[in-house]
Amino acid sequence: MKRTAAHSDARDGVACGLLWISPWLVGFAVFVAVPIVLSGALSFCEFDGIRRPVFIGLEHWRGLFADPLVWKVLRNTAVYAALALPVGTVLGVAMALLLNQPIPGQTLWRSVVFAPSLLPLVAVGIIWTWMFNARFGLINSALALVGISGPTWLNDASWAMPSVVILGLWSIGHTVVVYLAGLQDVPRELYEASHLDGAGPWSRLWHVTLPMISPAMFFNIVVGLIFVWQIFAAPYVMFPGGGPQRNAYFYTMYVYDQAFAYRRFGYACALSWVQLLIILALTAVAFRSSRHWVHYRGA
Amino acid sequence: MFRRGIGHILRVLAVMALGVPAVGLILFGPRAPSSVPADRTVVVYWEKWTDFEGRAMRDLVAHYNETQGRRAGIYVDYVTTTGIDLKTLIATSGGDPPDLAGLWHRNVVSFAASDASQALDERAARSGITQDMLIPVFDEACRYHGRLYAVPITPAAIALYYNKDILAEFAEPLQRAGLDPETAPRTLAELDAFADIVQRRGRDGKLEMMAYLPASPDTIGWFWNSWPIWFGGRLFDPGEGRFRVDTPPFIDAYSWVQAYTARFGRKDVLNFEGSLSNYSSPRNPFMTGELAMMRQGPWFANTIRQFAPDIRYGVAPFPTIDGRERAFCEQDVLVIPRGARHADEAWAFIEWLYTAEPIRVQSRYGGTGLGYDYCEVRTQAGVERRPMPPLRPIEWICWMHCKNTPLREPSPAFLETHPNPAIEVHDRLARGPEARFVPPLPNWTELNAEFGAAYRDIWMTDVPARQRLEALQKRLDVLTEQAKRRQARYGEEYP
Numbered sequence: 001m002k003r004t005a006a007h008s009d010a011r012d013g014v015a016c017g018l019l020w021i022s023p024w025l026v027g028f029a030v031f032v033a034v035p036i037v038l039s040g041a042l043s044f045c046e047f048d049g050i051r052r053p054v055f056i057g058l059e060h061w062r063g064l065f066a067d068p069l070v071w072k073v074l075r076n077t078a079v080y081a082a083l084a085l086p087v088g089t090v091l092g093v094a095m096a097l098l099l100n101q102p103i104p105g106q107t108l109w110r111s112v113v114f115a116p117s118l119l120p121l122v123a124v125g126i127i128w129t130w131m132f133n134a135r136f137g138l139i140n141s142a143l144a145l146v147g148i149s150g151p152t153w154l155n156d157a158s159w160a161m162p163s164v165v166i167l168g169l170w171s172i173g174h175t176v177v178v179y180l181a182g183l184q185d186v187p188r189e190l191y192e193a194s195h196l197d198g199a200g201p202w203s204r205l206w207h208v209t210l211p212m213i214s215p216a217m218f219f220n221i222v223v224g225l226i227f228v229w230q231i232f233a234a235p236y237v238m239f240p241g242g243g244p245q246r247n248a249y250f251y252t253m254y255v256y257d258q259a260f261a262y263r264r265f266g267y268a269c270a271l272s273w274v275q276l277l278i279i280l281a282l283t284a285v286a287f288r289s290s291r292h293w294v295h296y297r298g299a
Numbered sequence: 300m301f302r303r304g305i306g307h308i309l310r311v312l313a314v315m316a317l318g319v320p321a322v323g324l325i326l327f328g329p330r331a332p333s334s335v336p337a338d339r340t341v342v343v344y345w346e347k348w349t350d351f352e353g354r355a356m357r358d359l360v361a362h363y364n365e366t367q368g369r370r371a372g373i374y375v376d377y378v379t380t381t382g383i384d385l386k387t388l389i390a391t392s393g394g395d396p397p398d399l400a401g402l403w404h405r406n407v408v409s410f411a412a413s414d415a416s417q418a419l420d421e422r423a424a425r426s427g428i429t430q431d432m433l434i435p436v437f438d439e440a441c442r443y444h445g446r447l448y449a450v451p452i453t454p455a456a457i458a459l460y461y462n463k464d465i466l467a468e469f470a471e472p473l474q475r476a477g478l479d480p481e482t483a484p485r486t487l488a489e490l491d492a493f494a495d496i497v498q499r500r501g502r503d504g505k506l507e508m509m510a511y512l513p514a515s516p517d518t519i520g521w522f523w524n525s526w527p528i529w530f531g532g533r534l535f536d537p538g539e540g541r542f543r544v545d546t547p548p549f550i551d552a553y554s555w556v557q558a559y560t561a562r563f564g565r566k567d568v569l570n571f572e573g574s575l576s577n578y579s580s581p582r583n584p585f586m587t588g589e590l591a592m593m594r595q596g597p598w599f600a601n602t603i604r605q606f607a608p609d610i611r612y613g614v615a616p617f618p619t620i621d622g623r624e625r626a627f628c629e630q631d632v633l634v635i636p637r638g639a640r641h642a643d644e645a646w647a648f649i650e651w652l653y654t655a656e657p658i659r660v661q662s663r664y665g666g667t668g669l670g671y672d673y674c675e676v677r678t679q680a681g682v683e684r685r686p687m688p689p690l691r692p693i694e695w696i697c698w699m700h701c702k703n704t705p706l707r708e709p710s711p712a713f714l715e716t717h718p719n720p721a722i723e724v725h726d727r728l729a730r731g732p733e734a735r736f737v738p739p740l741p742n743w744t745e746l747n748a749e750f751g752a753a754y755r756d757i758w759m760t761d762v763p764a765r766q767r768l769e770a771l772q773k774r775l776d777v778l779t780e781q782a783k784r785r786q787a788r789y790g791e792e793y794p
Binding site: 049050056152 | 385388389391392409413414415505515516517566569570571572573574637742744745748751752755756759760774781785788789
C-alpha cells in the first residue's frame with residue numbers, strides 16, 4: 001500500500017515537473033528540435049526559400065567536398081581554433097591567477113577584465129576595426145612608441161588571422177570568472193601541505209592549482225571549442241567578404257552567405273550539419289581526453 | 300493531485316505573478332497606430348530609407364494618404380525596414396509579405412527568377428506606364444526575360460566629382476604637364492597624369508593626399524565591379540550567357556587598378572586607404588581634402604552641402620580609356636512581392652507616383668536634411684531662392700533624394716531647380732548609349748562575392764590581375780553551371 005502511494009507521488013512529481021517546464025519543452029521542440037530535423041531533410045533538397053524544395057539526393061553532400069571554399073573556411077576555422085583556444089586558455093588562467101592575488105582594488109581589476117565580454121560582438125568588431133587602423137589605430141600607435149612600424153592589419157593577408165585571434169582575447173573575461181571561481185575552491189590545506197613538502201611556487205601551480213582547477217578548465221575548453229568553431233559576428237564586421245585572400249573567412253560566415261546572401265538554403269543546411277558533426281566529434285575527443293587530465297575532488 | 304500547503308500556494312502565486320501581466324499585456328498592450336483609418340485598405344510598404352531620405356518618402360506617402368489615397372480608400376503604411384531584401388524574401392517565403400517593397404536594383408532579377416516578385420506588365424500597360432516613358436537603362440534594369448518585375452523609384456548615374464580648389468593648388472605643375480587644372484580629366488591616361496602630380500606626403504614620407512583612389516570595396520571603393528565599363532567593355536554580354544571576367548576590358552581594367560598600388564607603394568596606399576573615414580561622415584575624404592576626386596552619384600551634392608558646403612567642386616563624366624562618355628548606373632526600385640494581399644492597391648500607389656499631376660508636398664526634410672522650403676535656381680545673376688516647384692510625385696522623391704529622374708521626358712523644373720547643380724551631367728550619362736547596370740543574372744550576388752574576393756587580392760597583393768581573373772573565371776563557370784542546374788529543376792532557363 002505504502003509503495004503504491006510512493007509510486008503515485010513520484011508519478012505526480014514527474015507530471016508536475018513536466019507541466020512546469022512545458023513552455024520550455026514546447027519552445028525547444030518548435031524552435032530547435034524540429035528545425036534541426038528539417039535542416040537535415042533540406043540538406044537533400046534544392047531550396048531557395050521561395051519555390052518548393054526539390055529532392056536532389058546527395059548532390060549537396062557530394063558538392064561540399066568539391067567546393068574549394070569549404071576547404072578554405074574549414075582550414076581558416078581550424079587554424080583560428082588551434083590558436084585562439086590554447087592562447088585564450090593560458091591567458092585566462094594567468095589572468096585568473098593574477099586577479100586571485102590580494103592586491104589593492106582587486107574587485108575593480110576583476111570588473112575591468114570582465115567588462116569587455118559584455119559588449120555586443122558587432123560593437124567589438126567595429127571598435128577593433130579602429131584599433132587595428134594602420135595609421136591612427138591604438139595598436140600601431142603603441143608599436144610606434146617602441147620604434148616598430150605596425151602592419152596594415154586589416155589589409156594584409158598574413159595579418160588577418162592574427163587580428164581575429166587578438167580580437168578574440170578581448171572577451172576572455174567570462175572564462176577568467178570561471179577560473180577565479182575554481183581557484184576559490186582550491187583547499188588551503190593542499191597549499192600548506194605542499195609548502196611543508198618543500199614545493200616552490202611553480203611546483204605548487206603545476207601539482208596543486210592546475211589539477212584542482214582542471215574541471216573549470218575542462219568546462220571552458222569545451223565551451224570555447226564550440227564557440228571558436230562558430231565564430232561569426234566580429235570577423236563578419238571587420239572583414240566583409242572574408243578579408244584579403246579570404247584569410248578571415250570562417251565556416252559560419254560561409255554558411256550564412258550560402259543561406260541568406262545566395263539563398264541556397266539546402267546547401268547551407270548540409271554545411272551546417274557538417275559543422276555540427278565536427279563540433280560533436282571534437283567535443284567527444286575533449287570528453288575522452290578529460291579522463292587523463294581532469295581531476296574531480298572526491299573522485 | 301497536488302499536495303495542499305505552502306508549496307501549492309507559492310505555485311499559485313507564481314502563476315498569478317506571470318499570468319496577470321501577460322493577460323494585461325494582451326488586453327491593454329501595444330496596438331497598431333490609431334492613425335491607420337479603419338475604413339481604408341492598408342498597403343504595407345517596406346522601405347529601406349532612413350534619415351532625410353526616409354522622411355521625404357514619409358512626407359510623400361502622407362501626401363498620398365491625404366489626397367488620392369483618401370479618394371481611393373487606400374492607406375499606405377510606410378515601414379522602415381533594415382536588411383530589406385532578406386526580410387522581404389523571408390516574409391514572402393512565409394506567406395506574409397508586404398504589399399510593396401523598396402528593394403535595390405540588384406534584387407530585381409534574383410527575386411524575379413525565383414518567383415518572389417510579381418510581373419507588372421499588365422498593370423503597367425493598363426495604367427499607361429509604358430516602356431517609352433522611362434529612360435531605357437532604368438527600364439531594362441527592371442526587366443527579367445523581357446517582363447517587368449519592378450519600377451524605378453530613385454535612379455542614378457555615376458560621375459566624377461573633383462575639388463577645384465585642390466587642383467588649383469597644383470595649377471603650375473599641372474599646366475607644365477599640359478593639363479588644365481580647371482577641367483576634369485577626360486581619359487584614364489589624363490587621370491593617371493593628374494594622380495602623379497596631385498599628391499602630398501608627410502614628413503615621414505607617408506601619403507596624406509591623393510588625386511584619386513580606386514580603393515577596396517570595404518572602404519570607399521564603391522562601384523569597384525564597374526571598372527570594365529570605363530575601359531570600353533560591358534559587364535555582361537547576353538549572347539555569351541555567362542559572366543566573363545577573362546576578357547580584355549576586365550584584364551585591362553583591373554591591371555590598371557593594380558598598377559595604382561604599385562605606382563604609389565602598396566603599403567603606403569593601403570595605409571592611406573585604411574586611414575580614410577567612411578562616406579557618410581564629415582570626415583569623408585573628399586570633404587577633408589584627402590582625395591581630390593571621387594566617383595559618386597548625384598546624391599553626393601547633398602553630402603557636400605551637408606558636411607562641406609564651401610568646397611568648390613565640379614562634376615564630369617568619369618574618365619574613360621578613349622574619352623567617350625560612359626556610365627555605370629544604380630537605382631532603388633519598387634516591387635510587389637508574390638502573395639501580397641493588396642497588390643492592386645499597391646499598384647494604385649505606384650500608378651499615382653508615375654501619372655499624377657505635379658504636386659507640391661509640404662516637407663521640411665528636403666535635400667540635406669537641413670530643411671527646404673525653397674529651392675535654389677542658378678541664373679546668370681547667381682543663385683536665386685524660389686518656392687519649391689510642383690513636380691510629379693516620382694520626380695519629387697528623386698529631387699528630394701538628389702537623384703536622377705527615371706523619366707524620359709522630365710519636367711523642366713526638375714532639372715532647373717535640382718539640388719545637385721550638375722544634375723544635367725548625370726542625366727546625360729544615364730541617357731547615353733553606354734549606360735550600364737550590373738549583369739542581370741539570378742545568381743549575381745554569389746558571382747559578385749567571388750568577384751569581390753578576386754578584386755581584394757588584386758588590390759592588396761601582387762598576384763597579377765590576369766592570373767587572378769583567369770582563376771576567377773574557372774570558379775565563376777562552376778557556379779554558373781550550378782545555377783543553370785538549379786533553374787532547370789524549376790523548368791526555368793539561365794540566365
